[in-house]
Every structure is written in C-alpha cells, then in structure tokens.
Amino acid sequence: MIRVSLLTVMLALVSTQLQAAGDYRRGLEKSQVCQSCHGRTGNESLQPSYPKLAGQHEDYLVHALKSYRDGSRQNAVMAGFAGNLSDADIADLAAWYSRQDGLSDLEID
Numbered sequence: 863m864i865r866v867s868l869l870t871v872m873l874a875l876v877s878t879q880l881q882a883a884g885d886y887r888r889g890l891e892k893s894q895v896c897q898s899c900h901g902r903t904g905n906e907s908l909q910p911s912y913p914k915l916a917g918q919h920e921d922y923l924v925h926a927l928k929s930y931r932d933g934s935r936q937n938a939v940m941a942g943f944a945g946n947l948s949d950a951d952i953a954d955l956a957a958w959y960s961r962q963d964g965l966s967d968l969e970i971d
Contacts, residue, residue, distance in 0.1 A: 883953065883957065884920075884952075884953030884955070884956055884957030884958075885953075885957060886957040886961050887958075889954035889955045889956070889957045889958025892955055893955055893959070895943060896955065899912050899939075900912060900959075903916050903964075904917075904918075904962050904964065905962060905964050914965075915959040915962075915964070916964025916965065917959075917960065917962055917963060917964025917965030918959060919960060920956045920960035921956075923955065923956035924952055924953060927955065927956065928944075928952060930943075931944040931945055
C-alpha cells in the first residue's frame, strides 16, 4: 500500500491552483481587443448593452469566455473574439478584469 501524506496532497492541490490562475499583467496586455468595447479596465463600456467586466468574479469570467469559445453561450461578436483564445489567455484576461474596481463597488438600494 502506498502512503501519501496529507502535506503532499495539499501541496499538489495548491500547485495545481497556482498553475490554473491567470497572470493579471499578461491579461492587461491581452485585453487590447477587449478594450475597444469594454474599456481599459472593463468599466467603460461604449454601449449600455456591453457588460461591465471590472470586478466580476474571476471564475465567472473564465466560464463565460470558455462558453463563448465552445459555442454554448451565443453571441456572434464574442464568439469571434473568444474562439481564438487559449485557456491561458482566458485565465489571464479573467485575472485582469476581476482585479479592477467594479462589481464590489456597486450599491444596492
């Protein structure tokens, strides 16, 4: 029987999570195309119908972009952009936009 210590399992899990996390600095670099509609920080949408990305939860942004990429979420414009994104690109973009001021700043009346 192989004995695996709890510490070994925990280190493996943390390592996997760190590898999956995006780099927000690369996300800023990769967001040039996104900025044309959503603005630099994702808070300056040019049209009211364009969602604000700033401050959204990182896992939500990853899910949304992957859904546009695989076609399970329908939007002709976003499908065109997301179709060319790698998993690393998506993680980086999600890291960038989730770190911007936005969602957490909203007031609920």
